[in-house]
Amino acid sequence: MPSTSPSTCMSPFAIVLAGLTAFASTPASSSAQTVEPRYSEEVRALTANAAVSAALERAEELDPWALELLIELTEIPAPPFMEDERGERFAELLTELGADSVWTDGEGNVIGLRRGSRGERTIGFGGHLDTVFPEGTDVTVRQVGDTLFAPGVGDDTRGLVVVLSVLRALEEAEVETEDDVLFVGVVGEEGLGDLRGMKYLYRDDGLRPDVWIDVDGGGLSRIVSMGLGSVRYRVTFQGPGGHSWGAFGTANPAHAMSRAVRYFQDVADTLTRSGPRTSYNVGRIGGGTSVNSVPFESWMEVDMRSESPASLARIEEAFLAAMDRGLREENELRREGPALTVDNDRIGDRPSGEMDPSTPVVQRALATTAAFGVQGELARSSTDSNVPIALGVPAVTIGRGGVGSNGHAPNEYWIDRDAYLAVQRALLLVVAEAGFAGPIS
Ligand SMILES: [Zn+2]
Known part of the structure; x- marks a missing residue:
């Protein structure tokens, strides 16, 4: 039993509520x-x-x-x-x-x-x-x-x-x-x-x-x-790698990824300036073995979020198109060796939506x-x-x-x-x- 033992017809819960004035006066909501x-x-x-x-x-x-x-x-x-x-x-x-x-x-x-x-x-x-x-x-x-x-x-x-x-x-x-x-x-x-x-x-x-x-x-x-919905990707660009001087002209995964990020942001910036709140973030980047090596692999992790499922789908589509474009252009620039590949691994998918307040x-x-x-x-x-x-x-x-x-x-x-x-x-x-x-x- 609580210390305030209910001796009257007042319900115990009413007693609980009666003790709540201090709590109720704390600033709550806007x-x-x-x-x-x-x-x-x-x-x-x-x-x-x-x-x-x-x-x-x-x-x-x-x-x-x-x-x-x-x-x-x-x-x-x-x-x-x-x-x-x-x-x-x-x-x-x-x-x-x-x-x-x-x-x-x-x-x-x-x-x-x-x-x-x-x-x-x-x-x-x-x-x-x-x-x-x-x-x-x-x-x-x-x-x-x-x-x-x-x-x-x-x-x-x-x-x-x-x-x-x-x-x-x-x-x-x-x-x-x-x-x-x-x-x-x-x-x-x-x-x-x-x-x-x-x-x-x-x-x-x-x-x-x-x-x-x-x-x-x-x-x-x-x-x-x-x-709040989100999608997340781990993107990996891969190629043969090689010496930065000796294998110069080999397709470079870091170059491809950099282009891809740039093309993504060109579109993503416009998509997130108006309409339902939407965000994007390249959170982690890695790969490569040394400053004088063409990397055989470059990777990044990317997070996109939106209040709206349609906006989330749009920015995801723009993202995938940009990865393809970065890959394609780097492969076109290459002077020797095999083409790069890209793997877009969708590591996160949290659906969005909202309840009517009624x-x-x-x-x-x-x-x-x-x-x-x-x-x-x-x-x-x-x-x-x-x-x-x-x-x-x-x-x-x-x-x-x-x-x-x-x-x-x-x-x-x-x-x-x-x-x-x-x-x-x-x-x-x-x-x-x-x-x-x-x-x-
Ligand atoms: Zn939690």
Whole structure:
């Protein structure tokens, strides 16, 4: 029980809200979003319900447990493509906490099914298992005062803890939903993982949850309802190579690549000056063996992003045309030896798209956030929700709570400042979306 034991008819949740004035007065959002009255009403009815209110109270009481769990899971390494060990522990926890059935799918996603009373729809609710940190990174949690320092402690280990906390609170308060809920630890969100877990979940014959609620990113106010799309390439120009004097006239991969980049930028600059926001970046360049050798290989890595799928397709097309032109012209200039080749390896493809703000899951995300006196702000980002959003499946990404920073850096930290509020908000959103069926009989 919390220290403020409810002795009156006031619901415990009302007491929680009464203590929120300081939180609510912190500056939140600049872009106000309208919540339709029926969704605010739905949330009011849920919070007034004794069973839901008990679950929200449990969510707060579980905070010390959640903190211990965060440390435990953070210290299980989960480098890209190596999430197995953390996934196994996540699966054990899903079972212990009461999921009806638990399994790991063909890509490595760990899934716990909690059956609803009707089970007509399936709500997916997940965080990502992987971190950006390579094998061998020290993931020991260092505690300084109330601050936890460790690679991955916030992104997205705390997200996994929110998912598990919601399951535990629903189970212990015996809240039943109408629809089935899948509690998911998703693989491959970061970097070259390229959303592989979600792509598998939403493949043609995949489970394809009807709605996706993702936990990733910061505090309460930011609600990602728009997916920022990107494509990434690793381009390799190859040729025979040779001595810079002796083999002069041999086709030069570095020269070809330089031309290609120049032609790409000529077009890309125009494409990104107007219309939906679009970007391009040659991020890494390499190759060659010495200053007096014609390289046998030159390579680069390129990232392109856009708010709009059509703009992304256009800049990608311009990019590929420029690579061809650079190759062709260098081969035409060559005075001896075989022609160069180019390999355009598409190493990243994150689809884009956006949810209409009137979509029920977006409205519910805003309404449940407003219940905490916080104005939700709809945002665009690249998260696991990109995959369902691009397919037209309703999805949002909500924050993991607390205060944190330095994500993707070794000095990442996270502080448990009223972090249980994010668990309560996530719980309300899951129950609102899955439909409240009553206490388990
Ligand atoms: Zn993340």
